[in-house]
Amino acid sequence: MVDYLSNALWTEDEVKFRKELQAFCNKEIAPTADEIDKGPFPRELLRKIGKAGYMGVHHDKSVGGTERGLSYEIIVAEEISAINGGLDMARMSSTTLYGMPLAKFGTDEQKKKYLTPVVSGDTIGCIGITEPDVGSDTAGMKTQAVKDGDDWILNGEKRFITNGSTADYMCAFAITDPSVKSKVGMSAFIVDTKSDGFSVVQDHDLMGMKSARVSWLKLDNVRVPSDMVLGDIGQGFRILMDELDSERTAIAGEAIGYARTPYEIAVKYSTERHQFGRPIKAFEGVSFKIADMAMKLEAGRALTLTAARMYDKGQKITKEAAIAKLYTTEVALEITNDALQILGGAGYTTDYPVERFVRDARLMTIGGGTVEILRFLIQREVFKEFFPR
Numbered sequence: 001m002v003d004y005l006s007n008a009l010w011t012e013d014e015v016k017f018r019k020e021l022q023a024f025c026n027k028e029i030a031p032t033a034d035e036i037d038k039g040p041f042p043r044e045l046l047r048k049i050g051k052a053g054y055m056g057v058h059h060d061k062s063v064g065g066t067e068r069g070l071s072y073e074i075i076v077a078e079e080i081s082a083i084n085g086g087l088d089m090a091r092m093s094s095t096t097l098y099g100m101p102l103a104k105f106g107t108d109e110q111k112k113k114y115l116t117p118v119v120s121g122d123t124i125g126c127i128g129i130t131e132p133d134v135g136s137d138t139a140g141m142k143t144q145a146v147k148d149g150d151d152w153i154l155n156g157e158k159r160f161i162t163n164g165s166t167a168d169y170m171c172a173f174a175i176t177d178p179s180v181k182s183k184v185g186m187s188a189f190i191v192d193t194k195s196d197g198f199s200v201v202q203d204h205d206l207m208g209m210k211s212a213r214v215s216w217l218k219l220d221n222v223r224v225p226s227d228m229v230l231g232d233i234g235q236g237f238r239i240l241m242d243e244l245d246s247e248r249t250a251i252a253g254e255a256i257g258y259a260r261t262p263y264e265i266a267v268k269y270s271t272e273r274h275q276f277g278r279p280i281k282a283f284e285g286v287s288f289k290i291a292d293m294a295m296k297l298e299a300g301r302a303l304t305l306t307a308a309r310m311y312d313k314g315q316k317i318t319k320e321a322a323i324a325k326l327y328t329t330e331v332a333l334e335i336t337n338d339a340l341q342i343l344g345g346a347g348y349t350t351d352y353p354v355e356r357f358v359r360d361a362r363l364m365t366i367g368g369g370t371v372e373i374l375r376f377l378i379q380r381e382v383f384k385e386f387f388p389r
Helices: 012-028 043-051 070-081 085-105 108-119 236-272 284-312 318-348 354-363 371-386
Strands: 125-128 144-148 151-162 169-175 186-192 198-203 214-225
Touching: 012 043, 012 070, 043 085, 070 085, 070 236, 070 284, 085 108, 085 125, 085 151, 085 169, 085 186, 085 236, 085 354, 125 151, 144 169, 151 169, 151 186, 169 236, 186 214, 186 236, 236 284, 236 318, 236 354, 284 318, 318 354, 318 371
Parallel strands: 125 169
Antiparallel strands: 144 151, 151 214, 169 186, 198 214
């Protein structure tokens, strides 16, 4: 394996951590990478990842984490995704998408009960934002929660929810005050998926990321006790926005991973495959593609690490996270497609995993913020910087 880390971007501890993680992935994940692509991922594998400490690198030690930060989470995301993208999508949905809202806004009791077992891999979490009629326009959310005594009653549907049918708990967002704008009328709840009224409408059959389970869920008069409200009532939109910044940065780390492996395969193949009496790397039509792939990977790593470092310092990263996710997910499509082109007919077969990575890469220009909405966010943040109110 090529050492990508011999530069000024990474600390000695991060390099050491990555090498240890690579050894774990090669032993525990790589042997079944193709098999688990038939889906869904085995829960025991997520438990192994948790027991090894790779679910909690950005969580506090009080919940079983190692408090290393988002800069380590992007390393985990890259390395697992370099072997199987769907598996890391499931891991990240549990520990980051579900886990970070609890970590930042949960009470000590909530963290102990609903986050600690997720960090260990013993339970699985998911986040409930997207709905059948609500994607990028989160303020248009239709799921509602109505107070009933000391409890809240949730009604609505959530769609394209990673881990939806396998999760033990969901961090669900709902409108608690429809008389005001969603930014102040939305709240977050911890929902036990075993609750009466919680059901799975269907598991979606995906083009890629088949190791993960992505579901359409229904909440029909689901009763949620008041001690499972996350943060304060009316704080939901703030919680949602905070979660998206860490999610997008972590997804950028994943994109580097599932682009990196096809790139490595293409480089090796270009030295072995001969045409016209020469290895195909001798032709600029091939070697220039490889040059562009290398450039895009390095740029993507730098953008992603910048966002992660800023987040770990407590800085706002809405623009940086959007830039990192937009760039890495778009170039992942380009890199995986170019890798398949270099392999030619062989790349279109399942003899190589490149076709799997092509399918996996296609999703993430949509999930976690489409490339269109990310461009909108970036330009909005730019104009805020130039013309502050």
